Amino acid sequence: MAAHIPVESASVDSALVGSTDAAIASGSTLLPIEEIARRMGIGRGALQLHGDHIAKVDVGAIDGFADRPEGKLILVTAMTPTPAGEGKTTTVVGLGDGLRRVGVSAAIALREPSLGPVFGMKGGATGGGYAQVVPMEDINLHFTGDFHAVGAANNLLAAMVDNHIFHGNALELDPARISWRRAVDINDRQLRSIVDGLGGPKSGVPRDDGFEITVASEVMAILCLSRDLRELKAKLERIIVGFTTDDRPVTAGDLKAHGAMAALLKDAIRPNLVQTLEHTPAFIHGGPFANIAHGCNTVAATRLALKHADYVVTEAGFGADLGAEKFIDIKARMCGLTPAATVVVATLRSLKMHGGVAAADLAREDLDALEAGLPNLLRHVENMTEVFGVPTVVALNVFPTDTAAELERVELRCRALGVSVVLSEVWARGGAGAEELAHEVITLAEQPSTLEYAYELEDTIVTKIEKVVTRIYGGADVSFTLDAQEQLTRLERLGFGQLPICMAKTQYSFSDDATLRGRPEEFTVTVRNLKISAGAGFIVVLTGTILTMPGLPKVPAAETIGITDDGRITGLF
Incomplete structure (x- = not known):
């Protein structure tokens, strides 16, 4: 299948051990992105370079390898998240590096970070420690402009909706039943519900309106579920923007907006290629949230990776009840994908928090709280193995304060479900800290399994x-x-x-x-x-009370982000 890719340890200054994520990333040595692509069998002609270390890849690079068997897809998900953190993206990066260390070709496929969390509560989203994708600052801020293209396409359609009404409304759109909202990739609660078109007859027709965060836009979902430009255009044409007074749907195609929208997205549909600290190829493309959208990277990036690597590690957002469910019931079903194995990420700290322990006390051993929190993890494991039928392993990200008794308790409870627990040390050791996990994943991926769904499409x-x-x-x-x-x-x-x-x-x-x-x-x-x-x-x-436009916290991460006089970004981690 794919050619064997040489493995290098992370080229990082040893003096940075114990430093911040940002310091580790900035101290790394990156390979030219053309070299990363060449090792995968992707030639220079398929690349659109964005500097030395970022490239967009022509989706036609998939078709050029039509006869090559696809690699095995490994899905990384997690327990229900807590403020204590689980480390899902870090695990994806470390596992990709670990797989290459044990002798197989591997790539990873992740979503792009949204500026909402970057400037809000979460901060950057490129992994951590010695399991990061780089260049970290570029990936977290603007990257290749995909999100801006999605927002522009979304807002072009919004403008054309209101322009159509202003110029006579031949389609008889009911202004009170327009469902298409504008989008911006910043958390801004002020824009959730607005009235626009004010200022007199020349300023449009007044109506209730609002914004969604860009990652909640249907345009983002369409980008992530489209194999190529032809499919992208067809999906954009079917967008419903609202209804007429007699309840007929009006589409982007009716407004003749889909062609221009697709033109804005012509580069955005090309997957982005970067690398990990250990030079594992990383496709980072698309970014829908899993709590308000389907939470998976683009099918174009996933298929491209599968054609050029024996193992592809991808993630689905938040816990398995959200991202993994949608990955299987939406993305896998619609796009013909089948995960060969699943990794459910957990930490003792988060398990104890689910058991009622306050954040300040998580470093103390507490078997009772751990026992109370374990059912959360076990439910996610049961969903993956019993509902979806995917071979599963639990990756436990370890902390120095974890005790042997606590680790043994988790292993005992998971073993009762027929699932192994593997300790992960990717933050501190990079791919070397995931070699045991990589071996387990390879073993699971060789097992026969039949993918099942939570429901049938024929159901009401x-x-x-x-x-x-x-x-x-x-x-x-x-x-x-x-x-x-x-x-x-x-x-x-x-x-x-x-x-x-x-x-x-x-x-x-x-x-x-x-x-x-x-x-x-x-x-x-x-x-x-x-x-x-x-x-x-x-x-x-x-x-419930879920919103498609988040707000900033009392102390947003934006307050700590800055730039030095020589152009170095600070405060992302």
């Missing part, structure tokens, strides 16, 4: 939602607001009943209540609205 919309809530979340029931019931009726009538569903739910709980940690039971999920993403090909199900 209500049944699909109920199956996800009961089979994946462990809930008891689903309730629908009056608005949601009206949307259900409309979507079924319009023929969208057999589309997959994309649950929009808090990432901090199996339920739709962020305060219910651990493994809650007998809860009811409230569906407050449903939104059709006809272009992307799924129905967004909005639950």
Whole structure:
């Protein structure tokens, strides 16, 4: 299959041991990106260079290797996230490096960081320690402009909607029933609900409006689920922007907007190629959130990686109840992908937090709290093995304060489910800290398995939602607001009943209540609205109080980010 790729240890100054993520990244030595591509069998003619260490790759590079068998796809997911952190992206990077260290060709496929979390609460999203993708500053800030292209395409359509109404409204769009919103890739709660078109007749038609964060835009979902430009254009044409007074849908195609939108995205559809500290190829492309969108990188990047590596490690956002469920029920089903194995990432610190321990006390051994928090991890493992049927391993990111008794307890409980626990030290040791995990993943990937789904496309919309809530979340029931019931009726009538569903739910709980940690039971999920993403090909199900435009925290990460006089970015980590 793919050619063997030489492995180098991370070229980092040893004096940086114990330093910050940013210091480790800035002290690394990168290879020219043309060399990274060449080692994968991708020639210079397929590259669009963005400096020495970043390139876009022509999606036609996939077609040039049509006869080459695809590699094995490894999905990395996690337990329900907590402020203590789990290290999913770091694990993806370290595992990719670890696989190459044990003798197989490997690549990783990740989402691009959104400026929302970068300037908000989370900060940068390129891994950590000695398991990072680089150049870190460029990836976190603007990168190759993909997000700006998505926002521009989204907002062009919004402008054309209002322009059509202003110039006579031949399509008879009802201004009160326009569903298409504007987008910006910054957390800005002020823009969630606005009134625009003010200022008199020459300034448009006043109406209620609002913004979504760019990663929640249907244009982002379409970019991530399109194999090529032809498919991208077809999906953009099907976007529904609103309804007429007699309840007929109006599309981007009706407005003749899809061609110009696709033109704005002509470069954005090309996967971005960078590298890890150990020079493992890394495709970073697309960035939908998993709590309000489908949470996976682009199918174009995934397919490109699979054609050029024996093993491809990818991630799905947040816990397995969100990202992994959507990866399988939406992306894998729609795009013909089958993960050969799954890694569920956890930490003792997060498990104890689910067990009720305060953040200040997480460093202390507490077997009772660990036992109380373990059911959260076990539910995610059961979902992957029993519902979806994917061979699974638990990767436990270790901390110096972890005790032998605590580690043994996790191993004992997971072994009872037939799942191994492997300690991961990728933050401190890079790929060397993932060699045992790599061996386990290779063993699991060789096992026969049959991928199953949480629901069937032939199920009704209500049944699909109920199956996800009961089979994946462990809930008891689903309730629908009056608005949601009206949307259900409309979507079924319009023929969208057999589309997959994309649950929009808090990432901090199996339920739709962020305060219910651990493994809650007998809860009811409230569906407050449903939104059709006809272009992307799924129905967004909005639950609880989830919002598609986040706000900044009291002390946003932006306050600590700056730039030196010589142009060096500071404060990203």
